[in-house]
Amino acid sequence: MGGVSTVTNSMSVRSFIDTSILIYTDDARASDKQAIALNLIGELRQNGSGVLSTQVLQEYFVAATRKLQVPAETARRKVEIFSNLGVVQIQLDSILGAIDLHRLHHLSFWDALILKAAIDSGCRTLVTEDLQHGQSIAGVEIRNPFVESPDA
Numbered sequence: 020m021g022g023v024s025t026v027t028n029s030m031s032v033r034s035f036i037d038t039s040i041l042i043y044t045d046d047a048r049a050s051d052k053q054a055i056a057l058n059l060i061g062e063l064r065q066n067g068s069g070v071l072s073t074q075v076l077q078e079y080f081v082a083a084t085r086k087l088q089v090p091a092e093t094a095r096r097k098v099e100i101f102s103n104l105g106v107v108q109i110q111l112d113s114i115l116g117a118i119d120l121h122r123l124h125h126l127s128f129w130d131a132l133i134l135k136a137a138i139d140s141g142c143r144t145l146v147t148e149d150l151q152h153g154q155s156i157a158g159v160e161i162r163n164p165f166v167e168s169p170d171a
Contacts, residue, residue: 034069035140037149041056042082045089055164055165060104070105070106070107071104071105071107126150134156134159
């Protein structure tokens, strides 16, 4: 399995969760990734170190209902469950900061907004499969839980 344990190697390390991780909790077609995502979310909920943003919750709802055909009622309930993690509200200063990160690091605007939310919430890791595993951007380490880790 992937390097789930490397994402939260200390209970004090806050980890920001990207949308794709939430999506995999519903994707039975990718059973290995689904198991990793479910275990990771459970671990982060249990130790209180998981964080996500209103953007991530919105993206999850749209992708789950459109791409995976999750019933809206089920997806709504999962948004409520996911919101038991730390939730960052996207504000104007986050958007402006994301634009700066987009320009400086050549990220998509949406990835930059997620990175900005991770920075604003004091996260040291961003759990995603959308950016380069092991890369550090603006002091936040990118961790792909689906990649085998040499220290796992």
